[in-house]
Amino acid sequence: MLRTERLCVGYAGGIVLHEVSLDVAPGTVQAVVGRNGAGKTTLVHTVAGLVRPYGGRIEIGGTQVAGRQPHRIARSGVGLVPQGRRVFSRLTVAEHLALAAAPWRAATPGGEGWTVARILELLPRLAVRLRHRGDQLSGGEQQMLAIARALLGQPRVLLLDEPCEGLAPELAARVRDLVGALARTGLTVLLVEQQLHHAIAVADRIAVLEYGRVVYDRPADEARADPGALAAMLSVAAVAEPPAPRPVPGLWADPGQPTRPFATGMSDDADRHP
Numbered sequence: 001m002l003r004t005e006r007l008c009v010g011y012a013g014g015i016v017l018h019e020v021s022l023d024v025a026p027g028t029v030q031a032v033v034g035r036n037g038a039g040k041t042t043l044v045h046t047v048a049g050l051v052r053p054y055g056g057r058i059e060i061g062g063t064q065v066a067g068r069q070p071h072r073i074a075r076s077g078v079g080l081v082p083q084g085r086r087v088f089s090r091l092t093v094a095e096h097l098a099l100a101a102a103p104w105r106a107a108t109p110g111g112e113g114w115t116v117a118r119i120l121e122l123l124p125r126l127a128v129r130l131r132h133r134g135d136q137l138s139g140g141e142q143q144m145l146a147i148a149r150a151l152l153g154q155p156r157v158l159l160l161d162e163p164c165e166g167l168a169p170e171l172a173a174r175v176r177d178l179v180g181a182l183a184r185t186g187l188t189v190l191l192v193e194q195q196l197h198h199a200i201a202v203a204d205r206i207a208v209l210e211y212g213r214v215v216y217d218r219p220a221d222e223a224r225a226d227p228g229a230l231a232a233m234l235s236v237a238a239v240a241e242p243p244a245p246r247p248v249p250g251l252w253a254d255p256g257q258p259t260r261p262f263a264t265g266m267s268d269d270a271d272r273h274p
């Protein structure tokens with residue numbers, strides 16, 4: 001359902017993702033773990049279209065989407081739950097949900113699945129907090145709201161950027177349970193995580209990103225059988241000398257701006273659900 005093939009991404013400071021290839025099957029959770037600065041957020045932002053790759057492919061359900069505008073990628077069925085939740089402090093839960101359930105989204109072909117009523121059934125805590133503003137919610141409630149908002153976009157692929165960050169263990173476990181339950185409904189989930197234990201608890205497959213390269217990508221059962229090996233790999237990544245930054249080929253953008261994509265040779269139509 002979600003494939004990245006030799007995805008290359010960089011900023012003015014240098015290359016950040018080096019030929020990242022992942023293949024996430026429908027109804028499964030692919031976790032990508034890595035230390036600070038490994039490129040996890042860059043990966044999900046690139047899949048969501050917020051950062052343009054300079055090389056490689058991204059396929060959603062077989063359609064190449066790399067380099068498209070974020071709204072077109074969203075219409076292809078990609079939902080993003082950003083790091084830090086990004087809920088609006090002044091809007092109520094009900095207002096967040098109403099905005100996310102805007103009619104153009106409901107009109108997306110094949111997008112009849114998630115309604116506000118179904119969301120509130122799944123997340124009863126949000127039903128209790130409907131009239132509360134974003135800044136009156138706990139971290140766990142904000143995270144639930146961020147996930148609800150993404151679901152109302154009717155995704156086939158859900159991207160989650162460190163959803164357990166800053167949550168108490170019990171709340172983090174609830175978020176992980178929710179992620180697992182969503183995958184069991186058929187959603188394809190890409191979960192980036194800094195904490196290995198969150199990934200191990202919920203993933204079907206785990207990849208390790210080290211300085212922008214995938215250095216490990218195996219079924220999570222293997223990691224669960226020998227979590228020490230994976231933990232050691234992550235610690236090694238933490239103490240190893242980072243490689244010197246390499247300039248992005250053909251970069252012309254201002255510092256801090258994402259790079260332009262390679263020409264993919266693919267047409268830019270058919271970006272809706274089949």
Ligand SMILES: Nc1ncnc2c1ncn2[C@@H]1O[C@H](COP(=O)(O)OP(=O)(O)OP(=O)(O)O)[C@@H](O)[C@H]1O
Pocket residue numbers: 011012013016034035036037038039040041042043194255256257258
């Ligand atoms: N907009 C940007 N402009 C320039 N460099 C950036 C930009 N965003 C990220 N970087 C750099 O890219 C590298 C990877 O950052 P990224 O945020 O993707 O890592 P991460 O694995 O998500 O880290 P964290 O766990 O801290 O969120 C870092 O060196 C970071 O400084």
